[in-house]
Amino acid sequence: MIAVKNLQKSFGKLEILKGIDLQIHKGEVVVVIGPSGSGKSTFLRCLNLLEQPTGGEITFEGASITDKRHDINVTREKMGMVFQQFNLFPHKTVLQNIMLAPLKVKKQQPAEAEKIALELLQTVGLADKRDAYPAQLSGGQ
Ligand SMILES: Nc1ncnc2c1ncn2[C@@H]1O[C@H](COP(=O)(O)OP(=O)(O)OP(=O)(O)O)[C@@H](O)[C@H]1O
Ligand SMILES: [Mg+2]
Known part of the structure; x- marks a missing residue:
């Protein structure tokens, strides 16, 4: 369902993701564990391009979402994300x-x-x- 190849992300000189390879199958439950600041949220944000990866490729259901021609909004319709900070609309119930x-x-x-x-x-x-x-x-x- 999700394939990640050599995913890299830097913020300026700060290298956070240094070549992540991972495959996630449909129905599989995956837990990402690591020290605070190690890049877990950055990795998750890369999966729906809330962060633009510096390098590597992400494929979702066979489509390369890191391909410039891919319409990420189509993919985002199928991706749920619970943010570390809630991001609820305060004026809505x-x-x-x-x-x-x-x-x-x-x-x-x-x-x-x-x-x-x-x-x-x-x-x-x-x-x-x-x-x-x-x-x-x-x-x-
Ligand atoms: N927009 C940004 N600009 C610069 N540095 C950033 C930015 N976002 C994250 N970082 C840095 O990237 C590193 C990874 O941050 P990230 O939020 O991915 O960590 P985390 O593993 O989710 O940590 P936590 O367990 O505290 O949630 C941290 O050193 C952080 O300071
Ligand atoms: Mg985090």
């Missing part, structure tokens, strides 16, 4: 935050998007927070 991408990007019908969002909230025990704003939640919530 929990439910509205969850529904935003399905509505705007996936063009789901509002009723369908709400149903799925409520199921997801139920799964993580946060159904009662559906109308709360991010500032009213704890860090974990």
Whole structure:
């Protein structure tokens, strides 16, 4: 599903990723562990081009996303990312935050998007927070 070849990323003279090779298969669960500042987030951000790699190649479902001609937004529609900092919209409720991408990007019908969002909230025990704003939640919530 994801193939990474000789991935490199530098910030100026600071070399962070020095040739990462990795393959991830569909359904596989992969954990990236390392000291703070070692480049875990940088690596994840490279996978959907939130960071532009300095070198190497990333392939997603057979398409080379590091190819200049590739439309990354098409690939991003299929990639989820939970940020280290939350990046929730502060003026939208929990439910509205969850529904935003399905509505705007996936063009789901509002009723369908709400149903799925409520199921997801139920799964993580946060159904009662559906109308709360991010500032009213704890860090974990
Ligand atoms: N935009 C940037 N400009 C310059 N240096 C950066 C930038 N982003 C990250 N770095 C540096 O790259 C290195 C890797 O950062 P990264 O955020 O990938 O670490 P991490 O492994 O996710 O750490 P943590 O466990 O603390 O989340 C750090 O030394 C950091 O200071
Ligand atoms: Mg990090």
